[in-house]
Amino acid sequence: MSLWAGRFESGAESADQHFRRYNDSLRFDLRLLPQDVRGSIAWARALARAGVLTDAEVETVEAGLQDVLGRFIDSPADAIATGEEDVHSFVESQLVARIGDLGKKLHTGRSRNDQVATDLRLFCLEQCQGVISDLRALQRSLVDLGVREIETVIPGYTHLQRAQPVLFGHWCLAYVEMLERDAARFNDARRRMNLCPLGAGALAGTAFDIDRAAVARDLGFDGPTRNSLDTVSDRDFVLEMLAAATTAALHLSRWAEDLILYVSGEFAFITVGDAHATGSSMMPQKKNPDALELIRGKTGRIFGAHASLSMTIKGLPMAYNKDLQEDKEPLFDAIDTLRDSLQIASDLTPGLQLDASRSRRCAELGYANATDLADHLVEQGVPFRDAHAIVGRIVRLAMSRSVPIEELPINELRDIEPRIDPGIRDRISLEAVLARRATVGGTSPQQVRAALDDAASRLEGSVA
């Protein structure tokens, strides 16, 4: 049954087959079936309040809609086989098939334009919540890993050159922070999209006596949207979600890239558990971090979804245009992809095994304590610039012997610079170097422990 064939002399059946396939969206927007049914039930109630339907009719409509949902929610192929144009016409024709002419009254005063905007907002609201809880799960596994590896030291890098030692837990917490901002962005998007389009009609509002505030309340929205033209053409809420998804994916990609480096033979600080690695068909010795590479790689399509919808929206004249049907596939794909990546990241994290003695040795051999030796000389009254040069010479000597500074004999150190304290070893040990980074946000064990505790209790209290 076509929703609109009346205007056409030869009926909807005259539509070109290629064009119909091009135009139809049921194969992907069927995903909005639960939202379409929810929105339709709320609309039926609003029609009753407006005196268009009786209470008994609303009950029949509601039961019919629930029946449609129940019949097709787990049988998408059956739904698509009906050949209906989109989820809205599908639900309506199924309703009419069940309850007869009464079903034809449901679309009174409503347009697919405010309907689809409502369905999509309901979908996005739910998915924001879902993404936030996925982000929380990953944060939790990172905090757990940081706690488990509380003694583990890795070299910290700038320019991908060893710079200063950091606790591995500090690295974990860096990503916990990024994901915290991601959760906040989804939450913020959620707050702004929580307004109800129903009653905006096709573009100008509805001529029936609809209490828009009541429909909004019925569906759990904060209130109705304010301008009907804007309402049917607005997809900012999708764009905002895709922007938040892109930023989250960029964070995941950086996380994956760090781990890909750390599991390489050159770094060899970490191994990925067998459950999340693959082998090579040719090279028997290989164990590849495919899961991490895919997390990094999938960032491209999430960013692509944002770019795609931005281009779709650019230059659209007021108000609804069919171009907007192109919002759904990128949205669904990006959110599914992000949620899959978050899930894989959470699952993979507890299986990471650290080689703490190797990463510690790399931190030492990176001369990560050179700054601290220079700082010591400064305390002995050496101007920093001179201290810098002296320590540079000491580092060269240590490098020529492939040992860390603290393994050079103390007399040789004091030959180079007599003001070096005989107890210097303790002062520039990794432990001492770490312990000195004790300001808020620093990598001292005391700070990292406190930050892990703090993150753990914040996560415990978080709703999602």
Ligand code: ARG
């Ligand atoms: N399938 C359409 C979409 O996704 C539903 C709205 C259609 N509205 C219309 N006036 N043709 O946007």
